[in-house]
Each structure stands twice: as structure tokens, then as C-alpha cells.
Amino acid sequence: MKTVVPRGSGRNRGRGRSSRSETGDSPRSGPAGRRPAEPAGPALRAVGLTRVYGEDESLVWAVDGVDLDVPAGQTLAVTGPSGCGKSTLLQLLGGLDRPSEGEVWLGGLRIDHLGERALARLRRRSVGFVFQAYHLMHELSAAQNVELPALLAGASPRAARRRAAELLQQVGLAGRARHLPSELSGGQRQRVAVARALANDPLVVLADEPTGNLDSAATHDILRLFDELRAAGQTLVMVTHDERVAATADRVVSMRDGAVADDTRLDGDGRGTRHTHGYGGGHGGGTGLGALLRWED
Amino acid sequence: MQDVVLALLTKEPSHGYDLRQRLAAALGPLGDALNAGQIYVTLTRLEKAGLVLQEREDAPVRGPRRKVYALTAAGQQRVAAWMAESAGPRADVTEFHLKLVAAAESGLTDPLALVDARRRELMRSLAEAQRAALAYDTVSEAGLLLEGITLRLQADLRWLEACERTWSARAPRGEGEGNG
Numbered sequence: 428m429k430t431v432v433p434r435g436s437g438r439n440r441g442r443g444r445s446s447r448s449e450t451g452d453s454p455r456s457g458p459a460g461r462r463p464a465e466p467a468g469p470a471l472r473a474v475g476l477t478r479v480y481g482e483d484e485s486l487v488w489a490v491d492g493v494d495l496d497v498p499a500g501q502t503l504a505v506t507g508p509s510g511c512g513k514s515t516l517l518q519l520l521g522g523l524d525r526p527s528e529g530e531v532w533l534g535g536l537r538i539d540h541l542g543e544r545a546l547a548r549l550r551r552r553s554v555g556f557v558f559q560a561y562h563l564m565h566e567l568s569a570a571q572n573v574e575l576p577a578l579l580a581g582a583s584p585r586a587a588r589r590r591a592a593e594l595l596q597q598v599g600l601a602g603r604a605r606h607l608p609s610e611l612s613g614g615q616r617q618r619v620a621v622a623r624a625l626a627n628d629p630l631v632v633l634a635d636e637p638t639g640n641l642d643s644a645a646t647h648d649i650l651r652l653f654d655e656l657r658a659a660g661q662t663l664v665m666v667t668h669d670e671r672v673a674a675t676a677d678r679v680v681s682m683r684d685g686a687v688a689d690d691t692r693l694d695g696d697g698r699g700t701r702h703t704h705g706y707g708g709g710h711g712g713g714t715g716l717g718a719l720l721r722w723e724d
Numbered sequence: 725m726q727d728v729v730l731a732l733l734t735k736e737p738s739h740g741y742d743l744r745q746r747l748a749a750a751l752g753p754l755g756d757a758l759n760a761g762q763i764y765v766t767l768t769r770l771e772k773a774g775l776v777l778q779e780r781e782d783a784p785v786r787g788p789r790r791k792v793y794a795l796t797a798a799g800q801q802r803v804a805a806w807m808a809e810s811a812g813p814r815a816d817v818t819e820f821h822l823k824l825v826a827a828a829e830s831g832l833t834d835p836l837a838l839v840d841a842r843r844r845e846l847m848r849s850l851a852e853a854q855r856a857a858l859a860y861d862t863v864s865e866a867g868l869l870l871e872g873i874t875l876r877l878q879a880d881l882r883w884l885e886a887c888e889r890t891w892s893a894r895a896p897r898g899e900g901e902g903n904g
Contacts, residue, residue, distance in 0.1 A: 508885070643871070644862060651858050670881045671874050674850040675858065691844050693851040715852050718813045719873060 468535050470662040471497040471520055471631050476529035478515050478685075489515040491685035492529070497631070502653065502663040504673035507682035513666045514635055516682070520664065521554045521633045522546045534630045551580050555624030557634035557665075561616040563608040569619045570595060570604040576626040587626075594622035598652055614645025621652055625661075632656065634665040638672050650675050727806040729766050730775060730799050731826030737779060737794035740764050750825040754818060767793055775799035807833045811842055813849055817883060824887060828894070835891040843884050850877040 478490040490512045497503050505513045518524040519531060522538050531539040533553055538546060556562075563572050570591045577587035595601050598618040608616050617637060624632050637653075638646040646669075654675060656663060665676065673679050674693065681689040732743055740763045747763070748755040770776045776793045795803070807827060811820050820842060827833040853873045860867035 647858065647862055650854075654855075654858055670847070670850060670878045671854050674847060674854040674874075679847060689840065689843070691847060693848060715813070715849065716856060716873075719849075719853075721814065 469496040469532070470499040470501075470534055471495070471664065472530075472532035473516075473520060474530040474532070476516070476519055476531065477527050478512075478519055478524065479527040488512075488685045490519060490526070493682075493685075493687055495680065495687065497662060497664060499630075499662050500660045501678060502657045502661075502676045503665070504676035504679045505664065505666045505682060506668060506670070506673045506679060507688070509668065511682040512685035513682050515685075517633050517635050517664065517666045520631075521556060522550050523556075551576060552627050553630040555627070555629035555632040557617070557620050557624050557632065557637045559636035559639035561608070561613075561620045561640075563616055563619060563623070565608055568605050568607055569600060569611065569615075569622075572608070572619055573622045573626055576623060580627050590626060591622070594625055595619070597625075597655075598622045599648070612645065614641050614648050617641060617645070617649055618652065621649070625656075631662045631664060634663065636667055637665055638667070638669060646672070725762075725766055726770060726775075727803065728822045728826050729763070729770065730795060730803045731806070731823075731830045731832070733776060733793060733795045734800070734803055734830035734832060737792045739790040739792050740767055741790070743767075746829070747822075750822060751818070770799070773798075775802055803830065804832065807838075810845055813845075817880070821887075824891065828891070834895075836888065836895065839884055839887050839891065843881065846877055846881050846884070850874060850881065853877060 473493050473495040476490055476493040476495070477488065480487045480489055493516060505516060507513050515524065519526050519539075520533075522531070522533070522541075526539050529539070530537055533549065536549075538549060541549065550556075563569075564575070567575065570588070573591035573594055574584075574587040577590050578584065582590070592601070592604065595604050598621055600615060600618055600622070603611060603615060603619075608619070611619065617640075621632075621637075624634075634653075638649050641649065650672065653663060653665075657677070663676075665672070667673050677692065677694040679689075679691050679693060680687055681691075728747070729743060732738065732746055740760065744758065744760055744763045747758060751758065767776065771778060771793070775796055776799050777796055779792045779794055780789055807823075807830075811823065820838075824835040824838060827835045827838055853870055857867060857870035857874055860870060862868070862871065
């Protein structure tokens with residue numbers, strides 16, 4: 428976060444570095460997602476998104492003029508040092524917080540000026556949240572936690588139960604459906620949370636430091652799960668300070684001082700050719716990882 | 725080391741003692757092993773290769789006249805090519821650090837631009853290693869190797885954050901690359 432007084436001089440100061448993007452925003456090519464009838468346009472769009480806290484002398488631009496398009500089916504990681512505004516951005520995108528300026532569009536619908544009830548309804552149906560601390564209901568079983576969003580969205584108990592069973596199966600916890608969160612490991616709780624996020628088949632899943640509390644084996648499980656969602660065409664935005672987590676996304680946006688400092692695609696173009704440095708043409712055919720092997724006889 | 729020495733000569737001709745001082749400042753304790761002789765060996769090789777040439781210092785402020793080395797046109801080309809080329813997947817910390825120092829001292833490239841390019845390069849390597857790691861069991865031999873590789877890349881990326889902080893704090897005012 429940065430503290431700025433007064434506003435005019437605060438814009439684009441510092442290192443004078445503007446946002447750099449090396450790529451366009453075309454949707455990921457590849458196997459068809461499970462929503463072939465996705466409306467045209469990005470699943471999620473931010474225009475000049477700004478969130479200011481405080482007043483007068485102590486204004487803080489937590490998010491400062493962010494423009495972002497997330498095409499349907501893309502997995503996007505937002506990284507940056509703590510205080511860079513990445514979590515605030517995620518809250519704005521998910522309608523958990525309201526921007527001071529700018530627009531948020533979800534599936535072609537502008538949401539930043541919706542009334543509280545309409546916004547709550549939209550969040551329930553169209554956005555799946557995953558938090559670092561799981562945020563499960565302690566007194567409900569794993570299955571009941573996953574059923575809840577469907578029930579709140581008006582599904583019948585029977586349909587909600589069926590959907591929950593299906594999702595727990597998908598996250599590998601069919602055998603733990605009746606366990607309370609306190610009877611599950613951190614990694615298992617987070618998998619329940621992911622299942623819950625998917626309950627209403629959301630347009631986007633927003634995850635804030637989803638592996639922040641997990642050890643490496645549990646992180647592995649969550650990342651594999653995200654990878655399955657990605658293959659199924661789920662749009663996913665995750666905030667993380669862990670480069671290894673960010674590296675599993677299609678695209679990484681780095682934030683500094685509330686603004687986008689870098690925007691890099693990790694999929695698509697150039698994938699097969701970028702590690703040619705350091706080895707001769709005759710050794711071609713291997714993956715880029717082969718370049719890390721130093722073989723000396 | 726040849727490239728680093730060439731880069732340090734970009735702004736103005738210099739003598740071996742000065743080059744050694746500048747390298748020692750950049751390297752700290754890692755430069756302890758570097759003796760004056762090595763710098764002269766490097767300078768002699770560069771001279772033979774036609775990349776630098778020796779000049780006599782015109783009028784030293786004090787002390788004896790020293791051999792001053794200057795870049796030739798070929799030397800300038802070599803430095804420019806080195807600056808433009810990516811560090812490669814196996815470059816170590818010291819190598820890249822010296823490149824940043826050389827970039828800043830020579831004025832040939834903005835160190836922050838090198839940091840950005842390096843970050844993208846490492847991030848893509850990490851993406852590849854991490855996706856491969858997800859495909860392997862963590863307890864398999866290959867999975868274990870991949871975990872080591874992803875942790876190394878992560879450490880390199882974290883160090884780049886520090887590079888960015890330091891070099892942006894040093895960037896001369898009003899000389900930003902704000903283009904758009």
C-alpha cells in the first residue's frame with residue numbers, strides 16, 4: 428500500500444514504471460471447456476479499478492487504476508509483496524468490497540454498483556471463494572458445508588446433496604463426507620472449501636492464498652485439483668505470494684503499489700522454443716527442462 | 725569475467741587497479757579470492773583478442789603513469805551482445821549480479837529491464853518444472869528432483885525481488901522508462 432498526499436502528484440510516481448504486458452488477452456486455446464456456450468467477452472473485467480482507504484491527509488491507494496481482462500477458462504495468478512493490493516483486488520473482483528472508482532464486470536454484467544441484495548445473490552451464484560483459512564462452518568460436516576451454497580441459491584435438498592457428493596468425490600474426499608472440519612487435516616479442509624466454491628458451478632473461482640496454510644504435500648494436492656479445474660475450463664483467479672503456486676497458472680500478473688507492474692503468459696506461444704539457449708540444435712526434441720542438466724563426461 | 729571487465733570499460737577507459745576496486749566493491753567477500761594478477765591476465769587476453777587496447781594515461785593526478793585500457797569497436801559490440809543475451813537457465817547468482825552491476829555502470833541497459841526479462845525467463849522455467857512436478861508423485865525420484873529444481877527457481881525469483889527493490893531505489897531520477 429502506498430500513502431499519497433495529494434492525489435494529483437501521487438499518480439504514476441515512484442519509479443515511473445508503467446504496466447508492461449507482453450501478451451494479448453486471447454482465451455486459452457486447447458480442449459473445449461465445459462461451458463462451450465460461454466458468452467463472448469471476458470469472464471471477469473476490471474476497468475480503472477481503484478480502492479482508496481482513509482481520508483484527507485492519510486489516503487491510501489490500495490488498488491490504483493487496475494485494468495484487467497480475464498478470459499473465460501483462464502487461470503490467473505496475482506502476485507506481489509504483502510501490501511501491494513492483491514487481496515483487495517480479489518475482493519473487489521468478487522464483489523466483497525466496492526471500488527472507490529472504476530468498474531467490475533462479471534460475465535458481461537457490471538456488478539460494482541449493484542445493490543447489496545443483488546450483489547449477494549450474484550456472489551452466491553456466480554463466484555466461488557476459497558480463502559487461506561478455509562472458512563468452513565465448524566459445526567457442519569464436510570458434506571453439509573458443500574451443500575450450503577446450493578441450498579442458499581435455492582436448490583432442493585436432494586439436488587444439493589447429490590451435487591455435494593459429486594464434488595467431494597472430485598476432490599478425493601468421498602470417504603470424509605460426514606467428518607467435521609476439526610476432524611480433517613488442513614489440506615483436506617481446503618479441498619472441502621474448493622468443493623464448496625464449486626457448488627453452484629460458478630463463473631469464476633477466486634482464491635486468496637489458497638495454499639498459504641498448507642505444507643508441500645497438501646499444496647501439491649490443491650494444485651493438482653486446480654489443474655483439473657483448469658483442464659475443465661474453469662476460470663480461476665488466485666492471489667498468492669508463492670511463486671511455485673503462481674507458476675501453475677496460465678498467466679501471472681505482478682502488482683506493486685496497487686498497480687499492475689507486469690503481466691506474463693506462461694502458456695501458449697513460445698513454450699516449446701524458449702529454452703533453446705545453451706544447447707545445440709542436435710539435441711532438440713526434449714523439453715526446456717533438459718537445459719537444466721549439465722552433463723559432463 | 726571477460727564480459728564483465730569489458731562492460732566496466734564501456735563508460736571510460738580505465739586501469740587494472742581501478743577495475744579490481746570496482747569488482748571488489750560489487751563482490752564483497754566473494755571478491756577476496758580475486759587477485760590483481762587475474763585482472764591483468766583477463767585484460768591481456770582481451771587485448772590479444774582485439775577487444776581492448778592499451779593507452780598511456782596522459783597526465784596522472786598523482787603517482788606513476790599507468791596502463792589504461794579502452795574498448796575497441798569489437799569490444800563494444802561484444803559488450804552489447806552480452807547485455808542483450810539472456811542469462812540462460814543455469815546462470816548463478818553471482819553471474820547475474822555482476823551483469824546488473826555492469827549494466828548500471830556502463831549505462832548500456834537499465835538493470836530493471838534485465839531483472840524483468842530474467843523474472844519472465846525464470847517464471848517460465850518454474851512453470852515448466854512445477855507442471856512436471858505435479859505430474860509426478862512427490863515420493864518418486866523424479867518428483868524429488870523436480871521439487872529441488874522448483875525450490876531453486878523460487879529462491880532465484882525471490883532474490884530478483886530484492887534486486888528490483890535495490891536497483892529501483894538507485895535508478896536516477898527522471899530517467900524512468902515510462903512509455904505508455
